[in-house]
Amino acid sequence: xxxxxxxxxxxxxxxxxxxxxxxxxxxxxxxxxxxxxxxxxxxxxxxxxxxxxxxxxxxxxxxxxxxxxxxxxxxxxxxxxxxxxxxxxxxxxxxxxxxxxxxxxxxxxxxxxxxxxxxxxxxxxxxxxxxxxxxxxxxxxxxxxxxxxxxxxxxxxxxxxxxxxxxxxxxxxxxxxxxxxxxxxxxxxxxxxxxxxxxxxxxxxxxxxxxxxxxxxxxxxxxxxxxxxxxxxxxxxxxxxxxxxxxxxxxxxxxxxxxxxxxxxxxxxxxxxxxxxxxxxxxxxxxxxxxxxxxxxxxxxxxxxxxxxxxxxxxxxxxxxxxxxxxxxxxxxxxxxxxxxxxxxxxxxxxxxxxxxxxxxxxxxxxxxxxxxxxxxxxxxxxxxxxxxxxxxxxxxxxxxxxxxxxxxxxxxxxxxxxxxxxxxxxxxxxxxxxxxxxxxxxxxxxxxxxxxxxxxxxxxxxxxxxxxxxxxxxxxx
Numbered sequence: 001x002x003x004x005x006x007x008x009x010x011x012x013x014x015x016x017x018x019x020x021x022x023x024x025x026x027x028x029x030x031x032x033x034x035x036x037x038x039x040x041x042x043x044x045x046x047x048x049x050x051x052x053x054x055x056x057x058x059x060x061x062x063x064x065x066x067x068x069x070x071x072x073x074x075x076x077x078x079x080x081x082x083x084x085x086x087x088x089x090x091x092x093x094x095x096x097x098x099x100x101x102x103x104x105x106x107x108x109x110x111x112x113x114x115x116x117x118x119x120x121x122x123x124x125x126x127x128x129x130x131x132x133x134x135x136x137x138x139x140x141x142x143x144x145x146x147x148x149x150x151x152x153x154x155x156x157x158x159x160x161x162x163x164x165x166x167x168x169x170x171x172x173x174x175x176x177x178x179x180x181x182x183x184x185x186x187x188x189x190x191x192x193x194x195x196x197x198x199x200x201x202x203x204x205x206x207x208x209x210x211x212x213x214x215x216x217x218x219x220x221x222x223x224x225x226x227x228x229x230x231x232x233x234x235x236x237x238x239x240x241x242x243x244x245x246x247x248x249x250x251x252x253x254x255x256x257x258x259x260x261x262x263x264x265x266x267x268x269x270x271x272x273x274x275x276x277x278x279x280x281x282x283x284x285x286x287x288x289x290x291x292x293x294x295x296x297x298x299x300x301x302x303x304x305x306x307x308x309x310x311x312x313x314x315x316x317x318x319x320x321x322x323x324x325x326x327x328x329x330x331x332x333x334x335x336x337x338x339x340x341x342x343x344x345x346x347x348x349x350x351x352x353x354x355x356x357x358x359x360x361x362x363x364x365x366x367x368x369x370x371x372x373x374x375x376x377x378x379x380x381x382x383x384x385x386x387x388x389x390x391x392x393x394x395x396x397x398x399x400x401x402x403x404x405x406x407x408x409x410x411x412x413x414x415x416x417x418x419x420x421x422x423x424x425x426x427x428x429x430x431x432x433x434x435x436x437x438x439x440x441x442x443x444x445x446x447x448x449x450x451x452x453x454x455x456x457x458x459x460x461x462x463x464x465x466x467x468x469x470x471x472x473x474x475x476x477x478x
Contacts, residue, residue, distance in 0.1 A: 001026035001189035024208035029055040033067035044084030053087035111136035126160040140167040145174040148262040158186035221250040226257040227278035234478040238458035245471040274306040289314040318349035321457025342402035343371040388413040400426040405434035420444035
């Protein structure tokens with residue numbers, strides 16, 4: 001089930017929220033700790049007014065809720081609300097068995113016995129699940145992973161606590177995959193919300209329409225993207241709709257990764273079929289690959305990993321993805337000299353792609369030595385970024401590969417005297433129109449956007465993952 005967490009202040013607003021999200025959800029959790037006092041008093045009426053199962057929860061501040069009154073008052077309000085036709089009631093692990101349990105049993109309300117830890121993943125989490133299961137119908141643990149190693153612990157719960165009705169939640173950024181792949185943790189449901197009532201919650205629409213989380217099963221092929229950061233990526237919007245279009249039982253999930261070695265262990269646990277790689281892991285993954293393509297050998301970085309019999313194979317689709325939007329210009333001789341801004345990991349595929357097409361390249365970077373090292377390997381020249389104006393009117397293509405402009409309205413070559421004849425290409429795709437491109441547009445330059453490269457390299461990854469061409473009818477929203 002996909003369960004929406006209701007955090008409105010009135011029951012009427014809660015009903016409106018359900019109506020807005022109804023097509024994407026199977027159940028809801030009524031958080032009466034968010035309700036005003038008047039509406040808490042009539043919470044028992046709520047289940048009869050909606051057409052989905054309702055979980056009753058009254059969460060204390062110390063457990064991540066809003067209720068700050070006495071424990072006696074909270075229990076009294078829970079008891080009163082349990083006169084309603086709730087499907088479940090959530091009771092914390094430290095609540096001793098008593099009136100609440102007895103009333104739940106009399107009224108046919110199943111008990112979710114829950115444990116919350118906003119600091120970490122406890123060492124005894126599997127034992128904790130078993131203890132909770134003995135005191136309720138469903139065991140729920142909501143904990144906070146801080147690494148991929150913690151994430152492995154959570155996904156192992158399916159095996160370690162097999163046969164127990166449970167809900168396993170990883171809160172925060174590292175835990176987000178557990179919300180999408182909740183069935184792979186053995187969970188009976190996943191929580192969602194637009195207001196993020198707990199760290200890392202995803203909207204109902206995304207869970208249902210983008211990830212189809214409720215349809216993931218043992219036969220679903222899992223793909224993903226690894227990086228740090230990673231949740232800004234639009235790659236899930238490229239791959240998941242395309243899987244759907246060709247009726248391929250697969251899901252593509254973002255993973256925040258702090259340690260590549262442990263991620264490969266997680267990939268084995270989840271039996272992943274492949275994944276995309278973004279910064280800062282494009283070089284580190286090479287140590288774990290059994291086979292690499294010619295492009296990876298030449299460029300020295302990998303952005304696509306696919307499972308092959310007995311090994312992982314790495315390739316680099318950035319190379320072709322970058323070239324596709326400017327191929328006609330190169331074929332027709334409009335690009336002979338290029339300026340590449342930046343000497344980071346992203347620039348290496350760009351530089352090698354251009355040199356392979358016999359384009360003369362100059363690399364501009366703040367640290368000259370780094371630019372010289374890449375220039376030496378690729379037989380091109382290097383200079384400092386401060387000298388950018390010296391190249392005005394002398395190049396046909398300018399490619400911006402740094403992170404400058406990502407989240408701030410600045411250009412790495414502010415004040416550059418564009419002539420209007422340059423083709424300007426920024427591989428950043430959020431925002432679409434960076435300051436670098438705005439400055440170029442004002443002078444009449446031809447523009448190419450990062451989303452073009454992202455989409456082209458993504459289509460090639462899709463082919464590597466599935467063996468099928470990217471469906472023409474799919475137009476991703478990036």
